[in-house]
Amino acid sequence: MLVRYIDENKNVRVCITDTTSVGQDAYVRLQCSPIALSLITQAMTGAILLVSDLKIEGTMSFKFDGDGPIGHITVEANMNGEARGFAGNLNLDFDPSGELSWFQQALNDGRITVRRKLSSSEHLYTSTVPIIAGNLATNIAHYLNKSDQIRSAISLAAHLDVQKGIAASGGILIQALPGANDNLLFILEDRLVQLGDLASYFARPNGIQELVDILMEGTNAQLLSQDSVSYRCHCSRDRISRVLAALPQADLTDMADSGEDITMNCSFCTKPYVYSSREIRQLCLD
Numbered sequence: 001m002l003v004r005y006i007d008e009n010k011n012v013r014v015c016i017t018d019t020t021s022v023g024q025d026a027y028v029r030l031q032c033s034p035i036a037l038s039l040i041t042q043a044m045t046g047a048i049l050l051v052s053d054l055k056i057e058g059t060m061s062f063k064f065d066g067d068g069p070i071g072h073i074t075v076e077a078n079m080n081g082e083a084r085g086f087a088g089n090l091n092l093d094f095d096p097s098g099e100l101s102w103f104q105q106a107l108n109d110g111r112i113t114v115r116r117k118l119s120s121s122e123h124l125y126t127s128t129v130p131i132i133a134g135n136l137a138t139n140i141a142h143y144l145n146k147s148d149q150i151r152s153a154i155s156l157a158a159h160l161d162v163q164k165g166i167a168a169s170g171g172i173l174i175q176a177l178p179g180a181n182d183n184l185l186f187i188l189e190d191r192l193v194q195l196g197d198l199a200s201y202f203a204r205p206n207g208i209q210e211l212v213d214i215l216m217e218g219t220n221a222q223l224l225s226q227d228s229v230s231y232r233c234h235c236s237r238d239r240i241s242r243v244l245a246a247l248p249q250a251d252l253t254d255m256a257d258s259g260e261d262i263t264m265n266c267s268f269c270t271k272p273y274v275y276s277s278r279e280i281r282q283l284c285l286d
């Protein structure tokens with residue numbers, strides 16, 4: 001579920017999403033470690049919140065690239081609330097009680113690349129910012145403040161579950177509107193900090209409404225939209241073929257010479273795509 005609200009005087013927009021089912025579906029597909037799942041789910045939540053604000057139909061992707069043990073976290077979300085994600089090391093594990101955030105321990109130094117693609121054109125808008133200290137939400141807020149010059153506050157959370165992977169997850173994005181009075185934004189930022197354990201709200205059936213009531217109290221909030229969210233991969237044989245064709249020519253030749261079928265699994269949903277050696281040879285020629 002994704003809801004967007006605006007205050008009566010049009011100073012701030014508040015987006016809240018419950019991504020529990022998205023994280024649980026990611027776990028079914030990726031079968032990753034708890035730490036990797038938590039980070040991928042929070043990153044997908046961030047992408048769902050940000051893409052909901054695009055004015056034109058499109059897709060948004062985040063790649064968090066670091067020199068830490070996870071390598072990278074890559075996620076994508078579109079205007080239909082569909083998200084997908086994966087990471088370089090899906091089995092990442094470390095002492096979760098460390099002083100640094102999981103995000104920092106997993107990625108360490110590196111950069112965030114954000115790509116926006118509008119459905120109406122082939123053009124990709126790309127921006128890159130360095131990873132800073134803090135957690136995943138701190139880094140998305142840093143990107144927003146740097147790239148869009150819009151005052152924003154974002155909070156992301158995920159609780160883990162032994163069986164389902166994710167017990168509850170979601171996030172909140174608060175953004176100032178052009179020409180906004182800053183006072184209300186300050187008040188809402190303060191309320192966001194006072195919420196306490198954010199994921200616990202998404203564990204309750206009326207959690208989103210509780211959050212709206214607390215955050216937007218006294219603002220005569222109006223609902224702008226309400227949409228569903230899901231884990232969905234739009235992979236196709238065509239796309240996987242393009243990934244294969246981009247491999248070094250020597251590797252493709254070796255695969256073709258082996259005479260055996262090659263199975264390529266989509267990184268986002270693990271769906272298998274099988275290629276015969278003849279098809280691989282054709283890719284070498286294309």
Ligand SMILES: [Zn+2]
Pocket residue numbers: 233234235266267268269270271
């Ligand atoms: Zn896929």
